[in-house]
Amino acid sequence: MSSAQSLIDSGSADIVAGRPASVAHLFLERVAATPNGEAYRYPAPVDEHAADSAPGAEQWRSLTWAQTAARVKAVAAGLMTLGIQPEDRVALASSTRLEWIIADLGNMCAGAATTTVYPSTNADETAFILANSGSRALIAENAAQLAKAVEQIEQLPELRTVILIDAPATAPETAGLEVLTLAELEQRGAEYLEKHPDAIEKTVAALDKEQLATLIYTSGTTGRPKGVRLVHDCWAYEGRAQEASGLLRSDDVQFMWLPLSHVFGKTLISGQIATGHVMAVDGRVDRIIHNLPAIRPTVMASAPRIFEKVYNGIAGRARAEGGAKYKIFRWAAGVAREHARVVQENRIATGVGSAPFGLRMQHALADRLVYAKIRAAFGGRLRGAVSGSAALAPEIGYFFLGAGVPILEGYGLSETSAGSCVNREEDVRIGTVGRPLPGTEVRIAEDGEILLRGPGVMRGYHDLPEKTAEVLEADGWFHTEDIGELSADGFLRITDRKKDLFKTSGGKYVAPSEVEGKFKAVCPFVSNILVIGNGRNFCTALIGLDEAVIMPWAAEHGLAGRSYAEVAADPAVHQLIEGFVKRLNGDLQRWQTIKKFHLLPRDLDVEHGELTPSLKIKRPVVERTYADAVTAMYAGANEA
Template sequence: MREFSVPPVVTIGDAANLTDPVWDNAELAPDTVQFVRPTPAGWTDVTCAQFRDDVVAVARGLVAAGVGPGDRVALMSKTRYEWTLLDYAIWAVGAVTVPIYETSSAEQMAWILSDSGAIGCFVETNGHAMALAGVRDDLPALREVWQIDAGDLDALRERGASVPPAEIDQRRRAVKAGDIATIIYTSGTTGRPKGCVLSHRNMHSDISNAIPMLPDLFHAGARTLLFLPLAHAFARLIQIGMVQARATMRHAPDTKNLVAELQDFKPTFVLSVPRVFEKVYNTAKQKAHADGKGKIFDKAERVAIAHSEARDTPGGPGLGLKLQHKLFDRLVYGKLRAALGGHCATAISGGAPLGARLAHFFRGVGVTVYEGYGLTETSPAAAANLQNATRIGTVGRPLPGVTIRIADDGEILIKGDIVFREYWNNPQATAEAIDTGGWFHSGDLGELDADGFLKITGRKKEIIVTAGGKNVAPAVLEDRIRVHPLVSQAVVVGDRRPFIAALVTIDEEAWPNWLAEAGHPATATVAELRDDERLRAEIQKAIDEANAAVSKAEAIKVFRILPRDFTEATGEMTPSLKVKRNVVQQTYADEISGIYGH
């Protein structure tokens, strides 16, 4: 199968925009609880009417501050109620939200603010404000900075008291489907993040076609605890989906207390990345073995997987398997569901591959994990396993309104209203990503089966996607490491792994000088000294310098010094002296496995 298309369920009209559901909800269901937010007195409900009024109050403040249609306003904060509030307030005045990960370095922050030409920026903490102050001289377009934790939102509301509420309604109605809603900066192979321009139509089309396909997630009374960063397009899609479906959402900025929050809020579904599901599974398994119940858990695990696999066969699970499953549901599975709050029967996973075994395990214990696929450039969801169309081991069929084609070289091409407009200020990158036929070239490799289910088989481009779903451009780190005089080459690894690591080779010309300075014999080899504390300390300086350019999630946690340098003769280098990443990973597969403990 080379191409599969699903007709749209919903088509977004030219006059529609992402704020419409906020106003519709306030009129049609004013008392429905839209959010649960923290206050000094504890958790409190925010109804649809209250949310609309809060959006209007902040939007009036933005107008008073001179924010106009098309202006870019950056937002750097953890996932919290204020993130969502500000996003909708920015949209309500016709402006454009520019998310910045709250873990971003000052250098990354400066690039995004500078490239987007942001005139305002919301930051969360004093640390953010200080980092921004350090680069503000390089940002002539930036007029306003507001700090959430410093009470600046209250001041902004007061500032807007003189702006008539009717002006917000007028501005909001002037926003069209084709107008820019957000510019999301995504890592590029050249290092500098590219600004992905998404319109109101892009995002509205994506979620409006997904909601009817996922009634077990988006329905009246549905609840979700959102703990992924809202700077991530995936979490953002769920945010607008919960507003549109008039369901209830609570933000969880601190994942350290995630289990307690899940048990307190009792969500009906969660959105996550594979790493969280891996942790739930690993923690449960380790605890069972530590408590002397390892054999029971291992048997329960095998039964859960077998039961899920049997559901995909014509006859379904046999009587014996059903009875075993029922027994283990009482002994084991119920406790696992309780860890997610006890009411969570479904979950969505994206950002990195989940793996068929884990997907079968969770479905077997009573939590169906729908795996999906997409990129920031596709708003982001392009394909997903759905309630009545799931094939474990795939990322599902294209969502309604989306066509997926497999190119002759195996690359996944995508077309539909979800495909982004352009990369901001980067026509060359845009032309490389979207061809003249309107197909977006994903850079990922895949296969479509006869029923239109998509399987991801690899990636053309070198972007690393960690098990936590973080996109990491290796070039940023590698280029900085190679600046160190003792380093010859560096290869960053971590695709589908829990953290980023690096393989480093030593420059043969610089080696004799270092040996002399360190007091080692001139005949000593790198292979003999690669675990030497002084050598590792020297390379650590290069790693630290590289890590300064990226966020904590992208930083190198572990490095290995390789016993010899890469050469063309040994196959790791091209004639033009470019590193062959795939060859290095094959040659040093044992080293990489050692880094990750297996």
């Protein structure tokens, strides 16, 4: 295959040669090495009989590796009592919580393959995933997840058993399915292990690295999701590669809130098992701000939207305080970005990251006034925050890096077990997704498409050989459909999705994500933006506002008591956002500029099908939903 550039990490040989056959092997090795080490922390209700307990009060509890293993083995043995055989699919529909990890590890230690299902997935798509995967059992978080299967039971001839993590208060409708709780499954497994104490070890020893371990269904922006076949070797590789890269360390405390049904969250479990560090697990997004100072993580992962919301929140509070405080924040934000840029440029040019004396003094003062408070909000110990699943606006990255909260942007897809490239803490390069993980090859094709090859690449789409052949070549190269470039020293830059690039009627190509990222960096009120212009003679945009930031501004500007939709429709708000659009346009080529925009009456969300569960915009859905607004922006227009 011809290519413009290609690169493989120099540490690949040791990683490829030295890993075990599966994460199940890694897990048993970890338990044997550090049985009494802390493995997981999880929130649990405070004992209601405690003297100082309050209704709904919680506390963090821990499991050692040995205690985790006891539960994992019980789940695995329990599945065996249900007749689950190697490579049988067991679906898992739950929010991020400790039991998700225990169930997934139990599946793998039983030789089964986990089919991941987002808990927010509707009944129709849940049924499609369960049927297409041929899942024989479903581990469901609660009765609501069970009800989705019951609703579509006629489409699920393979499904026989549902295991509920949370026992229902009343007997649910089961439609003839065998239903038991996770606690009951573990009890069955424990009894089985009394008679067959080495059953799990024998099953794990027999696992082949090419056996199916996971089916992750792409959330996709169009059509039915495709089942990505990830084998045991994919996850074993990811664990060892994350460890070898230094991304995760044995002394880390990682805060895990990402959806574990998504490949980004799931791959980090492999890395955690490889290194043996502590993982604090709580998927409740509304608890993130409260959990950070309690957990005090050294590392966490997130989609860019969370960092954008944090930045918008900080900027919004400073604006609300007004006067000197807002001026100080704006000055400090500028210093953070300038300091980060200069240090990065000097590191690239000379190998030494440094800044001039005057800038260092400004940075030190800004640190005392502003940055220290930002770091404290993240718990005070964060050495790196991994960002993935979508592009991070460079200006957001420079701000946090300059404030001492380095965001380590990475890159990967469901089809590559997530982890392909990532920035390292010691060498962050904003605007790139870092260098390849050890053992992963990157190639830039002649048309600019990024190709990946390595142990983390899927073995194909489930029951879709034609679709597999479209993206996976016989020699292992996977076509990402992303456009990018490699620097001379191996840093990968993503410029856009191949499918998302569009050409204006004037023949100019526009990368919408580039424009969208720039706007998020200049406008603290934006939540989502969709740039439109394919075949048109100019670009327009649909913009959703961040309710938590725009509503306080509205209240201060005579719009108190208005709904979000009323605020978005107000001329004063349009004028406010127009000012930021003009700032954006000043940094764009003429054909990229936004000539008109429409403020949405509500922000885009997963519930209306406009965002994927990993918060990517479903462009065709949004354009169809707001087709009238798009038509109105182009009505009677003659601009070149």
